[in-house]
Each structure stands twice: as structure tokens, then as C-alpha cells.
Amino acid sequence: xxxxxxxxxxxxxxxxxxxxxxxxxxxxxxxxxxxxxxxxxxxxxxxxxxxxxxxxxxxxxxxxxxxxxxxxxxxxxxxxxxxxxxxxxxxxxxxxxxxxxxxxxxxxxxxxxxxxxxxxxxxxxxxxxxxxxxxxxxxxxxxxxxxxxxxxxxxxxxxxxxxxxxxxxxxxxxxxxxxxxxxxxxxxxxxxxxxxxxxxxxxxxxxxxxxxxxxxxxxxxxxxxxxxxxxxxxxxxxxxxxxxxxxxxxxxxxxxxxxxxxxxxxxxxxxxxxxxxxxxxxxxxxxxxxxxxxxxxxxxxxxxxxxxxxxxxxxxxxxxxxxxxxxxxxxxxxxxxxxxxxxxxxxxxxxxxxxxxxxxxxxxxxxxxxxxxxxxxxxxxxxxxxxxxxxxxxxxxxxxxxxxxxxxxxxxxxxxxxxxxxxxxxxxxxxxxxxxxxxxxxxxxxxxxxxxxxxxxxxxxxxxxxxxxxxxxxxxxxxxxxxxxxxxxxxxxxxxxxxxxxxxxxxxxxxxxxxxxxxxxxxxxxxxxxxxxxxxxxxxxxxxxxxxxxxxxxxxxxxxxxxxxxxxxxxxxxxxxxxxxxxxxxxxxxxxxxxxxxxxxxxxxxxxxxxxxxxxxxxxxxxxxxxxxxxxxxxxxxxxxxxxxxxxxxxxxxxxxxxxxxxxxxxxxxxxxxxxxxxxxxxxxxxxxxxxxxxxxxxxxxxxxxxxxxxxxxxxxxxxxxxxxxxxxxxxxxxxxxxxxxxxxxxxxxxxxxxxxxxxxxxxxxxxxxxxxxxxxxxxxxxxxxxxx
Amino acid sequence: xxxxxxxxxxxxxxxxxxxxxxxxxxxxxxxxxxxxxxxxxxxxxxxxxxxxxxxxxxxxxxxxxxxxxxxxxxxxxxxxxxxxxx
Numbered sequence: 001x002x003x004x005x006x007x008x009x010x011x012x013x014x015x016x017x018x019x020x021x022x023x024x025x026x027x028x029x030x031x032x033x034x035x036x037x038x039x040x041x042x043x044x045x046x047x048x049x050x051x052x053x054x055x056x057x058x059x060x061x062x063x064x065x066x067x068x069x070x071x072x073x074x075x076x077x078x079x080x081x082x083x084x085x086x087x088x089x090x091x092x093x094x095x096x097x098x099x100x101x102x103x104x105x106x107x108x109x110x111x112x113x114x115x116x117x118x119x120x121x122x123x124x125x126x127x128x129x130x131x132x133x134x135x136x137x138x139x140x141x142x143x144x145x146x147x148x149x150x151x152x153x154x155x156x157x158x159x160x161x162x163x164x165x166x167x168x169x170x171x172x173x174x175x176x177x178x179x180x181x182x183x184x185x186x187x188x189x190x191x192x193x194x195x196x197x198x199x200x201x202x203x204x205x206x207x208x209x210x211x212x213x214x215x216x217x218x219x220x221x222x223x224x225x226x227x228x229x230x231x232x233x234x235x236x237x238x239x240x241x242x243x244x245x246x247x248x249x250x251x252x253x254x255x256x257x258x259x260x261x262x263x264x265x266x267x268x269x270x271x272x273x274x275x276x277x278x279x280x281x282x283x284x285x286x287x288x289x290x291x292x293x294x295x296x297x298x299x300x301x302x303x304x305x306x307x308x309x310x311x312x313x314x315x316x317x318x319x320x321x322x323x324x325x326x327x328x329x330x331x332x333x334x335x336x337x338x339x340x341x342x343x344x345x346x347x348x349x350x351x352x353x354x355x356x357x358x359x360x361x362x363x364x365x366x367x368x369x370x371x372x373x374x375x376x377x378x379x380x381x382x383x384x385x386x387x388x389x390x391x392x393x394x395x396x397x398x399x400x401x402x403x404x405x406x407x408x409x410x411x412x413x414x415x416x417x418x419x420x421x422x423x424x425x426x427x428x429x430x431x432x433x434x435x436x437x438x439x440x441x442x443x444x445x446x447x448x449x450x451x452x453x454x455x456x457x458x459x460x461x462x463x464x465x466x467x468x469x470x471x472x473x474x475x476x477x478x479x480x481x482x483x484x485x486x487x488x489x490x491x492x493x494x495x496x497x498x499x500x501x502x503x504x505x506x507x508x509x510x511x512x513x514x515x516x517x518x519x520x521x522x523x524x525x526x527x528x529x530x531x532x533x534x535x536x537x538x539x540x541x542x543x544x545x546x547x548x549x550x551x552x553x554x555x556x557x558x559x560x561x562x563x564x565x566x567x568x569x570x571x572x573x574x575x576x577x578x579x580x581x582x583x584x585x586x587x588x589x590x591x592x593x594x595x596x597x598x599x600x601x602x603x604x605x606x607x608x609x610x611x612x613x614x615x616x617x618x619x620x621x622x623x624x625x626x627x628x629x630x631x632x633x634x635x636x637x638x639x640x641x642x643x644x645x646x647x648x649x650x651x652x653x654x655x656x657x658x659x660x661x662x663x664x665x666x667x668x669x670x671x672x673x674x675x676x677x678x679x680x681x682x683x684x685x686x687x688x689x690x691x692x693x694x695x696x697x698x699x700x701x702x703x704x705x706x707x708x709x710x711x712x713x714x715x716x717x718x719x720x721x722x723x724x725x726x727x728x729x730x731x732x733x734x735x736x737x738x739x740x741x742x743x744x745x746x747x748x749x750x751x752x753x754x755x756x757x758x759x760x761x762x763x764x765x766x767x768x769x770x771x772x773x774x775x776x777x778x779x780x781x782x783x784x785x786x787x788x789x
Numbered sequence: 790x791x792x793x794x795x796x797x798x799x800x801x802x803x804x805x806x807x808x809x810x811x812x813x814x815x816x817x818x819x820x821x822x823x824x825x826x827x828x829x830x831x832x833x834x835x836x837x838x839x840x841x842x843x844x845x846x847x848x849x850x851x852x853x854x855x856x857x858x859x860x861x862x863x864x865x866x867x868x869x870x871x872x873x874x875x
Contacts, residue, residue, distance in 0.1 A: 495800055522828045533831075549795060555802045556830040558820050563802070573794045581799075591835055591843070593806035600800035606793045618795065629792045686791055 094133050097124045098140060101187070105141065108183050109148045111176070118187060126190040134195030138202060141188060146212040149177065153216040156223045163230035164245065170227055171248055174213075174255045181209035214259045227252065228265050232272050235307070239276065250311035257313055269312075270319055277327035285332055290340025291352040297328045297359055330363040337365070341372040346380075348404060353412035370418055374426040377405065381430030385438055394438070395445035399468050402427065428475040435756060436715055439478045443485035445469060450505060451498050462504065470511055478755050479516060484718045487524060488561045494531055495553060495600050526559035541584055550577050554585065554594070562717065566599040568623065569648040571630040574603070598623050599653075605629060607668070609690045617690070619668070620698040624649060624657040629668065632686040639683040658684065666692070666699055722755060726765045729753055731774055734787035742766075742783045805835045807843040813865050814848035823847040838863050839871040 104114045104121055114121070128137050152173055159166050185192060185205045192205050203211065217224050231249055238244045256262045277300070284296055304324055308317045329336070336356065344353050360369055384390075384397045405423055413419050431438050446469055449462055476482055493499040506528070513521040534553040541550075570578060582594050601623035609615040621629065627647045631638060638646075644654055655678040662671040662684060669684045729752045733745060740748070745766070746759055766785065769775050778784035805819045812835075815824050822833035823845035836846045842865045844852075853861045853870060861870040 519827065526828055526830060529830075550797050550799070552799045552801060555800065557802045557804045558829040560802065571794075574797055577797055578799065582801075585801075585803075589803070591806050591837060592803045594801045594803050597800040597802060602798050603794060604796040606795045608791055619792075623797075623799075626792075626794065630794070633791055 089131060093131070094128065094136070097128055098137065100124060101137075102140070102144065104187065105144055105184060108180050108187075109144075111180075121187045122190060125188050129190050129194050134191055135199075137188075137191055138195060141184070141191075141205070142208055142212075145181075145184070145209060146216075148180075149209070149212045150216050152177065153213070153220055153223060157220055159226075161226075163233045164248075166226055167230045167234070167248055167252060168245075170223075171251050171255075174251070177209065177213060181206055184209075210258055214261065217259065217261070224261070224264070227256075228268050231265065232268060235269070236272070236276065238307075239303070246310050253311050253313060262313055266313070266316055266319075269316070270323055273320060274323045274327060277324055278331070281328045281332060285335060290336055290356070291344065291349065293336065294340075294352065294355045294359055298355060300324065300328060325363045329359055329365065333360055333363060333365040333368050336360070337368040337372045341369070342376050342379075345373075345376050345408070348408070350408060350412045353408060357413050357416075366416070366418060369413075370422045373419055374422040377423060377426035378430050378433075381427065382433045385430055385434050392441055392444055392448070395441050395469065395472070398431070398438075398472055399465070402468065402471065424475070427472075428477075431472060431475045432477045432756065436478055436481045436718075438472075439476050439481035440485050440711065440715075442469060442472055442476065443482050443489060446486060446508065447489035447493070450500055450508070451493060459501070459504070462500075463507070466504070466508055466511075470508075470515065473512075474515060478718075479520070480721060480755060481715065481718050483520065484561070484714050484721075487527075488714060490524060490527060491560050494527060496602075523559045526556060530555050530559060537585065537588070540588070541581060544584065550581060552581055552585075555597075557595075561714075563597050563599060565595075566597065566653070567648055567650065568598040568627060569646065570598075571627055573630070574623075574626070602626075609686075609688050614691075615688075617692060617694075618696045620696065622657070622699075624653060625661055625699055628654075628657055628661060632669075637683055637685045640678065640680055643684065658682075660699060664700065666690075666697060668699065722757070723765060725755075726753065726757065726762060727769060730762075730765060730769055731787075734775060734785060737787070739778065739784055739786045741781075742785065745785060805843070807835055809843065812845045812848055813842065814844055814852055817845070819843065819845070837873040838868075839873050840866050840868045841873070842866060 100116060101121060101124055104116055107114045125137070128134065156170060156173060159169055188205055196202050196204050231252060234244045234249055238246075253262065253265070256265050284293055288296060301321065301324060304320055305317075308314065308320065312320070337360070340352075340356065344356065357369060360366065381398070381401060384394060384401060387394060387397075390397060409415055409420055409423060446466065449466055449469070473479070473482060490505070493505070499505055509521050509524050509528070512524070531553065534555075537554060538551055541552075578596065585594055586592060603621055603623055603626040605619040605621060605626055607617050607619050607629070609617065619629075624647075627649070628643060631643060631646050640658070643658070644651065647654065649657070658669070658671070658678045659676070661667075662669040663676050663678070667687050668690060670687045671678070671682055671684055673682070675682075726749070729749055730745070733748050733752070734740060746762055749757070749762055766775065770777065770785075773788055775785045776788055778786055807819050809819070811818050812823065817824060819835055820829060822829040825847055826833040834846050835843050836849060837843050838849075840863045842863050844864075849864075849870070852864055856862070862868060863870045
């Protein structure tokens with residue numbers, strides 16, 4: 001532009017000189033100068049001329065210079081000289097100049113060296129434009145170029161069919177066109193910058209070239225189709241794993257983009273892609289297993305992205321990838337999940353699952369995953385829950401399973417919310433798939449954790465385990481079953497002083513409180529309170545009395561599990577203590593009744609097997625065992641019936657007690673005849689040959705522990721409690737509604753009750769309430785109940 | 790003596806020593822608690838009147854409050870209510 005504006009300045013100056021002169025001079029310069037075009041000397045000389053156009057040394061206007069200076073000083077003279085002469089062009093000026101330009105254009109088109117210097121040609125264009133001959137020049141140039149392009153494109157018709165060769169030809173042709181057009185544009189730059197810019201409906205030289213290229217390509221559909229199909233076949237080759245000339249594809253696609261023909265390629269390309277991947281997707285799904293199929297899909301997606309990066313237009317990215325997703329993933333989402341999900345889950349293949357998740361997420365496959373995920377959890381979980389052989393290990397299995405799922409959820413499924421909900425729901429279903437047993441086992445598991453004599457795990461670890469168990473607890477519907485078993489075990493831990501840590505106990509109670517509210521834990525807390533109170537009572541008692549042999553736990557009946565009455569004729573030594581304490585207690589707490597739980601009491605005894613030091617032992621025994629042993633103070637040998645008569649114990653309990661004393665590892669008594677079981681005719685003697693290295697010996701009572709009977713009792717008592725809850729719920733509903741049909745009442749109750757119930761159970765309770773006159777049947781329609789206030 | 794008792798650890802459970810099972814005012818079991826309490830036991834004790842009728846302490850106190858300035862009577866036997874002194 002600088003150059004152009006300077007040229008204009010000079011032009012104005014030139015108009016001030018006698019007209020005709022500059023044109024003539026210039027013409028002479030243009031025609032006479034014979035130096036080769038690319039001679040640097042000539043162009044630099046020219047440049048000098050231009051720059052120093054005003055200085056006297058200029059070759060073109062040696063004589064006029066001083067005049068200008070004078071004219072500037074006296075402007076009036078200049079006006080006069082303007083009037084004198086009129087500018088005029090030679091007749092042949094336009095034709096001559098065009099001829100010269102045309103020759104060079106042709107030379108460019110033929111790829112021959114251009115004879116004139118570019119500078120000179122540029123000047124020629126400039127001159128033509130200055131004399132307003134631009135439009136003509138433009139149309140002449142356009143015609144020439146179009147003719148050339150036409151012939152070029154026609155030469156493409158009938159080329160060999162081989163894709164690569166043909167495309168290379170096209171590419172070369174395009175390249176040539178581009179080079180030529182850019183050269184031509186350089187020569188005709190002045191035209192491009194003046195006439196083209198000033199006229200609104202004329203496009204730039206470059207665009208003109210593109211336009212006619214497109215026009216002729218359009219009129220040769222064979223060529224265009226061959227280009228597209230050639231490229232498609234190259235891409236197909238590449239997809240099949242061959243190396244292809246990517247720069248060739250890139251150049252041709254740029255060409256199509258510039259010619260605005262890209263969309264025709266894109267449509268064909270996408271259709272081609274779709275059918276290719278439809279075929280390949282179903283083929284591969286047949287041949288490959290799911291993890292490999294997913295790998296394959298992932299690779300394909302990567303490749304297509306690569307393709308976009310290398311030669312496809314960026315606008316193709318979205319439709320291309322969506323086609324890919326649709327054909328490879330969406331169409332097969334269900335199959336992928338059905339065939340692969342469970343195996344991957346079972347084998348815990350995080351990487352593969354992650355891939356599956358990420359890929360299916362692209363095509364809204366989350367619901368498929370969710371279904372499969374929850375189905376898998378339910379299936380595997382129910383297997384664990386239903387497995388009778390594993391017993392208590394079931395809880396550990398469930399915990400491990402849960403931990404594994406949590407890990408998967410976090411690592412493979414990006415902690416997806418929907419899936420974690422599915423996990424929760426599934427766990428709730430599976431853990432309640434079996435009534436009561438899971439709740440019971442979870443309670444037992446907690447008991448095991450809290451009991452002393454731990455398995456060498458640290459406090460933190462055990463807290464972590466409990467934390468996780470409580471998550472399982474959260475899913476339980478039969479929380480009352482859990483409570484009953486938990487309470488029973490807690491009672492045992494507290495009374496037998498077996499709790500590993502009171503802090504841990506309290507921690508779990510407070511967690512249960514958070515989970516189920518204080519009504520759930522009231523009684524449990526009450527148990528702890530009883531323990532404290534008992535301690536206070538014992539302090540008070542030992543202050544008032546001399547005996548320090550006695551320690552008593554006084555329990556509030558309502559808090560603790562119900563213990564069956566256990567008849568026992570207490571030995572005199574103990575009976576005295578007991579009576580003394582009872583008197584003391586009742587004097588402190590009036591209006592109370594104390595019941596002794598013999599089955600929970602235990603004693604420490606000093607036993608003298610032989611008079612020497614080695615013969616003296618301390619025995620830790622249950623009250624039953626103590627009662628039996630104390631009988632041997634009076635006699636050497638006692639028959640079963642004698643013992644039974646003396647202690648007045650439950651027959652079954654007595655047999656078990658005798659068995660623990662005479663048939664276990666530690667034999668305090670000798671039984672004759674020998675044998676594992678206690679029979680009616682057996683007789684017992686005190687074993688004075690008893691030997692043991694230890695001074696204190698704990699005689700294990702043969703389990704009063706979880707017999708099936710006991711468990712059934714606990715479960716039954718839970719059901720008993722549930723009855724009251726059902727009653728309460730029925731009354732609550734009926735009180736609010738006054739009158740309700742049977743079906744509506746039942747469905748209402750299902751909503752309220754938190755444990756599983758069956759309609760027949762409910763019906764029984766309704767009957768019972770009618771009997772007790774809480775409700776009555778409507779006289780007109782027997783299926784409607786009315787509340788009786 | 791072959792065997793001597795060194796120590797004895799016993800467990801006893803206590804219940805209210807009332808003749809009735811349930812409180813005559815709220816009709817709830819003495820083993821449980823009055824309707825306003827949640828936890829049975831020491832926090833919701835039972836009291837006896839001179840007439841030897843037992844009630845939840847909370848229940849009878851409320852009942853006496855309702856009686857106002859009139860002579861306070863046992864709800865069971867209409868005799869004048871006096872707490873049984875211990």
C-alpha cells in the first residue's frame with residue numbers, strides 16, 4: 001500500500017507537468033527496456049527511480065523537475081498550463097498492454113518462464129487501472145483463466161481408475177491451479193486492490209479462480225465423484241489397517257473445503273462410515289469377547305479422532321463420532337452389558353469395567369449398566385445370604401462383597417450417583433431376601449467384634465469393621481430382630497465381663513442411636529446404667545457389711561432380655577449372703593421385688609484336692625457347678641438322683657452341668673461308669689487326683705450358649721413384640737380414619753410397618769382388636785372396619 | 790472341707806412389687822412407664838398411697854393436680870390420698 005500511495009503522489013505531480021509527456025515517456029520505458037525480467041539490477045534501478053521521483057537524477061523526467069519547483073512557488077501559472085493541453089492515450093494502448101499481459105498469463109498457465117519482469121507487468125496493470133480500464137481487464141483475465149481451468153479439468157476426465165494415482169493427479173492439478181492463481185494475483189495485484197475492492201459484485205481474483213474451478217468441476221460430475229469415491233476408498237484402506245498417503249487426503253479435503261464442495265464429501269463419508277461400522281460392529285461382537293470388543297471400540301474412536309486431527313474437517317467431528325457411537329455402542333449396548341458385565345464384575349476387572357462404563361456413558365447406556373449392576377449385586381448377594389453352610393462368615397462375606405463393590409464403584413464407575421443408589425437398593429433387597437437370619441448373624445458378628453480375647457486387631461481396625469457392619473445394618477428391615485440378638489449378646493458381655501472395651505460398646509450404641517433414634521437404644525443405654533448403679537450399690541453394701549466376697553448386678557427387668565426362671569436350691573453358704581444382700585437392697589429401694597437369676601451367677605471356689613500346696617486350686621465356676629461341687633463337702637460319692645434331689649435343678653441343666661465337671665478336659669469329678677453323657681444311674685466322686693499347672697482354673701460350663709432353642713426363643717419374642725407394633729399401627733390408622741375398608745387398611749399398614757409382615761398376620765391382629773372392642777365391622781359391608789372410640 | 794466359696798457373683802433383676810400389673814390411671818404396665826416417659830425404671834417410679842394402691846408417680850401427681858382445692862382422693866377407692874410414708 002505504501003508503494004501504491006507513493007505512486008499516487010507521483011501521479012499528481014505528473015498531472016502538473018505538460019500532459020502527454022509522462023505517458024509517452026512511460027510507454028517508452030515500458031517498451032524499450034529490454035533487460036530480462038528477473039534481473040535484479042533493473043528492478044533496483046527502477047526502485048531508485050520511484051523513490052527519487054522528485055530528485056533531478058531521475059531518468060524519466062530530467063527536464064521537468066526544476067519547473068515543478070518554480071510552479072509551486074507560482075500556482076497561477078500551473079492553472080494556465082492545465083487548460084492548454086488535454087491528456088490523451090494512444091489508441092492501441094489497451095490492446096497492447098493486454099497483449100503483453102496475456103502472454104505472461106499464458107506463460108504462467110503453461111508453466112513457462114514469464115518474459116517480462118514482474119515489476120513491468122505490475123506497472124502495466126496499474127496503468128490500465130488508472131485509465132479506468134479495470135473492468136475490461138478483469139473480464140479478459142477471467143475468460144483466460146476460465147478457459148485454462150476448463151481444459152485442465154477436462155484433462156482429468158477419463159484418467160485411470162486407480163484411486164491413489166487419480167487423486168494424486170487431481171492434487172497436482174489443484175496445486176498447479178493454486179500456484180498459478182497466486183502468481184497471477186501477484187501480477188494483477190493492483191487490479192485486485194482497486195477495481196475489485198471498489199466494485200461490489202466482483203469477487204477477488206483468487207475467489208474467481210476458485211469459482212471457475214468449482215464450476216467446471218461441477219460440470220464434470222465424473223471427476224467429482226471419482227475424487228470422493230477415491231478418497232473414501234483410501235479411508236477404507238486406512239481403516240482396514242493399511243498405510244495411506246494422509247497428506248494427499250488432507251490436501252484434497254482442503255481443496256474441497258475451499259471449493260465449498262466439502263459437504264458432498266461429508267455426506268458420502270458419513271454414510272460410508274455408518275455402513276462400515278455397522279458391519280464391523282456386529283462382526284466384531286461375534287468374534288471378540290466383550291473386553292476385547294471394548295478395546296477395539298476404544299481404538300476405533302481414537303483412530304477416528306486421529307483422522308479428524310490429520311485430514312478431516314473439524315466440523316465433521318461431531319457427526320462422525322456420533323455415527324461411530326451409534327453403530328459400535330448404542331446398537332449393541334444391551335448385548336455388551338448382557339454378555340460382558342457379569343463376567344467382568346465377577347473377575348473384578350476394574351480397567352475393563354471402567355472402559356465399559358466410559359464407553360456406554362457416551363450413548364446413554366447408564367440405565368443398562370444400572371440394571372445389570374443391580375441384578376449382579378442381587379444375584380451374588382442373595383447367594384451369599386442364602387448360603388447356610390457359611391454361618392457367621394456370611395457377614396464377613398457380605399462385608400467383603402460390599403467393599404469390593406465400593407471399590408468398583410469408585411474406581412470403575414467414577415462414583416456415579418445413580419449407580420451408588422442402585423447399589424444401596426440392591427443391598428437392601430438382598431439382605432432382606434432372607435428373613436431374620438441376616439439380622440441375627442449381623443448381631444452375632446458385632447458381638448464377636450466387641451467381645452474380649454480379640455483376634456489381634458487394633459482398635460481402629462475393629463472400629464472400621466463395626467462401621468462397615470453398621471452399613472449393612474442400615475439396609476436391614478428386621479431391625480428389631482437385630483436389636484433382640486444384640487441385646488442378648490450385650491447382656492452376656494456385660495454380666496460376664498467379657499466386653500473388650502466399654503468405649504467401643506458405647507460408641508456402637510451411639511451409632512445405633514444415630515441410625516434408629518433414641519427409642520431404639522433406650523433400653524441398651526439402660527443396661528449400661530444398671531451396670532453403673534450396681535457398682536454404686538455394691539460400694540454402699542460393702543461399706544455396711546463385712547463381706548467382700550459378694551458382688552451383685554441388679555438389673556431393671558424391662559431393659560434386659562427376659563431370662564427364664566432357673567430353680568436351684570442354693571447351698572447354705574451362698575444363701576446367707578443372698579438374703580443379707582436382698583434385705584439391704586430392699587431397705588434402700590422400697591416397693592421392689594428382687595428375682596435372682598441363677599443361670600447368670602458364677603462363683604470362685606477354693607478347692608482342696610490334696611492337703612499339700614499343689615493340691616489347692618482356685619476354681620472359677622458357674623453357680624450351678626458350685627452348687628453341685630459344694631455337695632461333695634458332705635459325702636465322697638453321690639449318685640445322679642441324690643444330686644438331683646439336693647440341688648433341685650432343671651433336669652437338663654443338671655446333666656449339662658455334671659457333664660462339664662466330669663466329662664470335659666478338666667475333670668473335677670469322676671464319673672462311673674465313664675462316658676460322655678450323663679445317665680440316670682451314674683454316680684460321681686470328687687477327683688482328688690486332679691492335677692493342673694495353673695492355680696486358677698476356669699471350668700467352662702458346657703454352653704448355655706446359642707442352642708437352636710434359644711435362638712428360636714429370641715426370634716419368637718421379636719415376633720411377639722411385633723404384634724404390639726402391628727396393633728398400635730392399626731389403632732393409629734383407624735383412629736385417624738374412623739372407618740376404612742380392609743384392603744385400604746392393609747395397604748396403609750404396609751406403608752407404616754418397618755418389618756416384613758404378611759396379610760394373614762395383619763388379619764389376625766385385626767380380628768384380635770375386634771375381639772377387644774377397638775374396632776367393629778360395619779353392619780352393611782363386612783369388609784369395612786369402624787373405629788370404636 | 791473340700792470346697793469353699795471364695796467369691797460369689799450374682800445377678801438379680803428387680804421389678805415393682807405391686808399387686809396390680811398396670812397403673813390404675815394410665816392402664817400401662819408397671820413394668821413399663823407412664824405415658825409421658827420413655828424409659829421405665831428409676832426415672833419413672835411407682836408410689837403407693839396410704840390406701841395401698843400403687844400408681845406411676847407421674848400419673849398420680851398429675852391426678853392430684855387436677856383435683857384442685859378439693860380433698861385429694863385416691864382414684865381407685867375414693868379415700869383421701871396420702872403418700873405412703875416409707
